[in-house]
Amino acid sequence: MRLHVADHPLITHKLSVLRDERTSSQQFRSLVEELVTLLSYEATRDVRTESYELQTPVAKTTGLRMTDPVPLVVPIIRAGLGMLDGFLKLVPNVEVGFLGMRRNEETLQPETYAKRLPENLANRQCFALDPMLATGGSLVAAIDFLFDAGAVDVTAICIVASPEGIERMREAFADRNVTVVVGALDEGLNEDGFIVPGLGDAGDRLYGVAE
Ligand SMILES: O=P(O)(O)OC[C@H]1O[C@H](OP(=O)(O)OP(=O)(O)O)[C@H](O)[C@@H]1O
Ligand SMILES: O=c1cc[nH]c(=O)[nH]1
Ligand SMILES: [Mg+2]
Numbered sequence: 001m002r003l004h005v006a007d008h009p010l011i012t013h014k015l016s017v018l019r020d021e022r023t024s025s026q027q028f029r030s031l032v033e034e035l036v037t038l039l040s041y042e043a044t045r046d047v048r049t050e051s052y053e054l055q056t057p058v059a060k061t062t063g064l065r066m067t068d069p070v071p072l073v074v075p076i077i078r079a080g081l082g083m084l085d086g087f088l089k090l091v092p093n094v095e096v097g098f099l100g101m102r103r104n105e106e107t108l109q110p111e112t113y114a115k116r117l118p119e120n121l122a123n124r125q126c127f128a129l130d131p132m133l134a135t136g137g138s139l140v141a142a143i144d145f146l147f148d149a150g151a152v153d154v155t156a157i158c159i160v161a162s163p164e165g166i167e168r169m170r171e172a173f174a175d176r177n178v179t180v181v182v183g184a185l186d187e188g189l190n191e192d193g194f195i196v197p198g199l200g201d202a203g204d205r206l207y208g209v210a211e
Pocket of ligand 2: 079132134193194195196198199200201202203
């Protein structure tokens with residue numbers, strides 16, 4: 001597993017506003033979208049491409065395009081849904097799968113309540129979107145679904161991660177082709193499993209308090 005922590009003042013600036021408890025839901029949603037577009041730029045560095053010949057108004061030249069099959073992007077609902085538009089803005093030519101997961105607040109174990117993925121992901125590059133990598137339980141389970149369907153290559157984009165979550169990912173995917181791109185690596189988890197300093201409950205801040 002490879003880890004890339006974004007180190008760019010624009011990302012840190014936007015992330016600081018996102019963390020601020022005074023930031024409204026409306027502003028939170030647009031900042032998440034902007035941050036994901038910036039993080040996706042880094043996360044798609046190894047997207048598969050092929051060269052092809054084209055004619056400009058002046059001369060023939062060689063261009064580059066993404067190869068078939070196009071990548072699959074999977075937002076982890078709820079909070080990951082807030083990242084989808086930002087990703088699609090940068091990479092419109094993808095397919096979209098969905099995973100609905102919620103973390104049990106007592107046990108901190110992930111529960112999967114929705115799964116809509118192509119049956120066969122052989123030879124597909126996959127991207128998983130979830131703003132928060134806390135204990136890592138949800139992202140490990142999500143990426144396991146992708147590997148079970150035949151994926152060989154998964155890149156996760158997270159806005160904030162904990163060292164505990166990164167460690168869990170490293171253990172789970174030591175020998176796998178997994179890349180994690182994060183906007184910030186925070187201090188750790190508190191007794192409730194929340195990232196410190198973090199930004200609180202990303203799903204609630206995007207969409208309001210869940211039942
Ligand atoms: O790394 P973990 O310890 O598994 O925690 C991270 C998960 O928790 C949050 O989702 P949540 O369960 O709050 O669901 P929501 O997106 O519906 O709010 C977050 O979006 C991740 O999916
Ligand atoms: O800090 C955290 C941890 C899990 N899920 C969140 O939304 N925030
Ligand atoms: Mg939540």
